Amino acid sequence: MALLFISAAHGHEGVVSSAPFKACQNLEKKAECSYENDHGDLYIGSCRLFNTQLMCVRSKPIVKAESLKKSAVK
Amino acid sequence: MDSLLKAKLALSAVLTSTLLLSACGGSSSDGGGESSDETLIKDVDTSLFAISSLESLETVECTLSNGETSTCYEITIKGFPADRDEVGPYCPETISTTAENSGKWFDNGILHDADGEFISNLATFYNDDNWQLFDANTDEVYVTDTQAKCEAAAVVDVAEEYNNYCVECDINYYSEVEGEGLHSTVLIPTTPILSSEASDIGAGGVGVAFNGVVLDAAAPAEVILEAYTIAAFDDCVGHVNPFAGYHYHGANHGDGSCPGVDFESDGHAGAFGYALDGFAVYSMLDENGEEEDDLDECRGHSDDTRGYHYHTAGPGENSFIGCFTGVIVQEDERPRP
Numbered sequence: 001m002a003l004l005f006i007s008a009a010h011g012h013e014g015v016v017s018s019a020p021f022k023a024c025q026n027l028e029k030k031a032e033c034s035y036e037n038d039h040g041d042l043y044i045g046s047c048r049l050f051n052t053q054l055m056c057v058r059s060k061p062i063v064k065a066e067s068l069k070k071s072a073v074k
Numbered sequence: 075m076d077s078l079l080k081a082k083l084a085l086s087a088v089l090t091s092t093l094l095l096s097a098c099g100g101s102s103s104d105g106g107g108e109s110s111d112e113t114l115i116k117d118v119d120t121s122l123f124a125i126s127s128l129e130s131l132e133t134v135e136c137t138l139s140n141g142e143t144s145t146c147y148e149i150t151i152k153g154f155p156a157d158r159d160e161v162g163p164y165c166p167e168t169i170s171t172t173a174e175n176s177g178k179w180f181d182n183g184i185l186h187d188a189d190g191e192f193i194s195n196l197a198t199f200y201n202d203d204n205w206q207l208f209d210a211n212t213d214e215v216y217v218t219d220t221q222a223k224c225e226a227a228a229v230v231d232v233a234e235e236y237n238n239y240c241v242e243c244d245i246n247y248y249s250e251v252e253g254e255g256l257h258s259t260v261l262i263p264t265t266p267i268l269s270s271e272a273s274d275i276g277a278g279g280v281g282v283a284f285n286g287v288v289l290d291a292a293a294p295a296e297v298i299l300e301a302y303t304i305a306a307f308d309d310c311v312g313h314v315n316p317f318a319g320y321h322y323h324g325a326n327h328g329d330g331s332c333p334g335v336d337f338e339s340d341g342h343a344g345a346f347g348y349a350l351d352g353f354a355v356y357s358m359l360d361e362n363g364e365e366e367d368d369l370d371e372c373r374g375h376s377d378d379t380r381g382y383h384y385h386t387a388g389p390g391e392n393s394f395i396g397c398f399t400g401v402i403v404q405e406d407e408r409p410r411p
């Protein structure tokens with residue numbers, strides 16, 4: 001989980017945000033991916049192709065920031 | 075083991091069982107195998123579609139992506155949600171316009187109120203001072219408020235003069251009939267067939283809702299943002315473009331002016347449409363606000379009551395499902411959007 005947390009894409013870092021797309025940059029189709037929303041909640045899924053673009057589609061329930069913090073403390 | 079794999083193994087067991095029975099002279103009507111099959115595969119139920127949403131519904135012969143000839147429902151929708159009297163609003167008129175009179179925009183998994191305050195705060199939100207979607211003297215939001223402006227801005231290659239616009243198109247640009255929009259046709263297998271490999275979602279979109287609205291593929295959010303535009307949605311995460319008419323990019327039932335979807339009698343999320351492979355698409359959460367924890371990469375799983383089915387992603391995730399677990403109509407037979 002720690003690795004996922006570190007590698008998760010973050011939005012709002014430049015001109016373009018859209019973290020679900022950014023999360024699959026440099027990844028292959030079907031690769032596991034993750035990104036965070038503005039509240040720090042974690043979205044975990046896999047890279048899927050929409051037309052010609054890879055996008056991270058969540059398949060696990062959203063991991064709330066609160067529970068991530070608790071995991072980190074433990 | 076993920077549910078897709080379980081589904082495929084179960085199906086494989088059914089096929090093997092049927093073949094063995096045939097080889098041994100057993101009857102194909104002999105119970106076990108077929109009942110297992112029935113727990114996974116449910117015929118498309120066209121009675122779930124709102125009659126008023128349909129221009130036509132026919133059963134036709136079709137060729138599926140696995141090369142098999144089959145029967146499909148050819149469904150032509152009127153392009154206007156049957157459960158609503160009006161669509162929109164989308165863009166706020168000024169930076170003082172409230173959420174009630176504005177639409178939505180999604181980013182990083184969250185569906186935001188695209189109200190006046192949100193528009194006025196975009197430079198901070200996207201950490202880029204080039205965002206300026208309103209006239210600082212009048213507080214009016216730059217909106218594509220004519221058909222010509224809509225068609226110049228609601229495209230992948232946005233005309234530069236429409237950078238820094240809130241983009242919206244009126245549903246009436248594409249229909250002369252009140253209460254209708256752009257008609258479009260989808261082909262769905264009458265009985266879904268699990269595919270050996272999940273397939274991608276292409277230009278044909280994801281499926282169709284029971285209220286007669288197309289479930290579209292992911293919006294090209296990066297392209298939209300690169301042009302400093304917001305392609306605002308209404309409360310149902312729907313908007314209009316010249317190619318697809320009124321269509322959805324997410325499911326937001328029960329929020330604001332968007333009608334809800336009833337839960338099933340066992341508390342399971344309610345269905346609101348069919349994917350193009352004929353498997354039903356259900357809401358994200360059950361009546362307890364819980365999400366399924368065994369979804370496959372396409373966001374599907376199976377249970378004894380519903381067979382294999384999908385659950386939509388959240389309203390701000392720019393997607394319904396991730397891929398098609400079942401076969402869809404062969405590409406050269408698909409209606410063009």
